[in-house]
Amino acid sequence: MTERIDGHTILIGLMAYPIRHSMSPTMHNNAFAKLGLNYVYLAFDVTNDKLPDAINAIRTLDMRGSNVSMPNKQKVIPLLDKLDPAAEMIGAVNTIVNDNGVLTGYTTDGTGFMQALKDENLNIIGEKMTLAGAGGAGTAIAVQAALDGVKEISIFNAKDSIWENAKRNVEMINEKTNCKATLHDIDDKEDFRKEIADSIIYCDSTGVGMKPLEDLTLVEDPTWFRPDMIVFDTVYAPRTTKLMTVAKQAGVKHVFNGLGMMLEQGAQAFKLWTGEDMPVEYIHDLLFS
Structure with missing residues (x-):
């Protein structure tokens, strides 16, 4: 350098x-x-x-x-x-x-998330997603998923300062896309479990799982997951989050951290700044090795 x-x-x-x-x-x-x-x-x-x-x-x-x-x-x-x-x-x-x-x-977060799934040959178009978090990343993921054709999104958030933003997200998705969005209180664990059980993908877009919360996860029970679903944690440090560990205990085949999403959203930012295409395959090998 x-x-x-x-x-x-x-x-x-x-x-x-x-x-x-x-x-x-x-x-x-x-x-x-x-x-x-x-x-x-x-x-x-x-x-x-x-x-x-x-x-x-x-x-x-x-x-x-x-x-x-x-x-x-x-x-x-x-x-x-x-x-x-x-x-x-x-x-x-x-x-x-x-x-x-x-x-x-x-x-670029939302398109980065959707592209990261495509990179793994996974398709959630026409399916249902359960999403935890309605902050910046969660909003981008929800809106982009809805625009791309995800059929239904159940958004979970605490009734905190982000709750009003979550309500806005749901209203916007329902008004401007063909996706059905609903808002749920993340403290209602039984509702949380049921929505995950009915989804093809569960995504956590919160900061739970990264420092100083690296020993925590919003889903602690492996029985909430099925082997045939996708579990996606937008956190990538640590590389294996507590959520990912729980999902693997459940035998979930497709378990991901946020590295792929970071790579794809970064590639789009790179293009905006430089006008050049990021050498994605080269950087992928560098990061994932």
């Missing part, structure tokens, strides 16, 4: 908290090197209270842009100049592009 960095190197960031576990710097910096692009990608610990100054720094330092992750995907929206139509519909941003001081927010 030191051979690539000079006075013309273009900076791209990642703003989230916690963030030191992220594989995104490895992914993007190796992609830049592979293509001979003079960019560098760095991770920054940024909480909600530091976010306004961090976004101003994109303009001040003439950064090309930044990724945004928890807990900033929704809080960042008022700080931007424009939103891509998908980000506006979803109400969350995970990628910022700086065009001469004009910051545009995009979301």
Whole structure:
């Protein structure tokens, strides 16, 4: 990397908290090197209270842009100049592009999730999904799944500050797509179990399973799962989450962490920043080895 960095190197960031576990710097910096692009990608610990100054720094330092992750995907929206139509519909941003001081927010999480399933030759179109979480990633996944043709989505969330966002998601999906969406209280365990049992895929888009919650899972009982279903955890550090362990105990054949989703959403962000296609197969082998 030191051979690539000079006075013309273009900076791209990642703003989230916690963030030191992220594989995104490895992914993007190796992609830049592979293509001979003079960019560098760095991770920054940024909480909600530091976010306004961090976004101003994109303009001040003439950064090309930044990724945004928890807990900033929704809080960042008022700080931007424009939103891509998908980000506006979803109400969350995970990628910022700086065009001469004009910051545009995009979301690539939902398409990254759907592409990660396609990469594994799995098709959930016309099927039912149970989804835990209605934050930035959960919203993007739900909306994109509905747009792509998933038949039904049962969204579970706690009755906390995200609950109103979850209600908005359900209303939007029901109004603007052919998918039937319903909202459920995640504290109703029997309802949670029944909806999972009726689904082809269960996806956890919450932060449960990553530090400091790496010893926890929303589903503790392996009997909630069937061997023929898909269990997808958007967390990828640790590589095997507690949820994945429970699913494997149930004999679930298709169990995934969030690495594939991270790779595919990252490839789309890479294209927005550089105009080049990420060498996905090369980065896939690097990350998954």
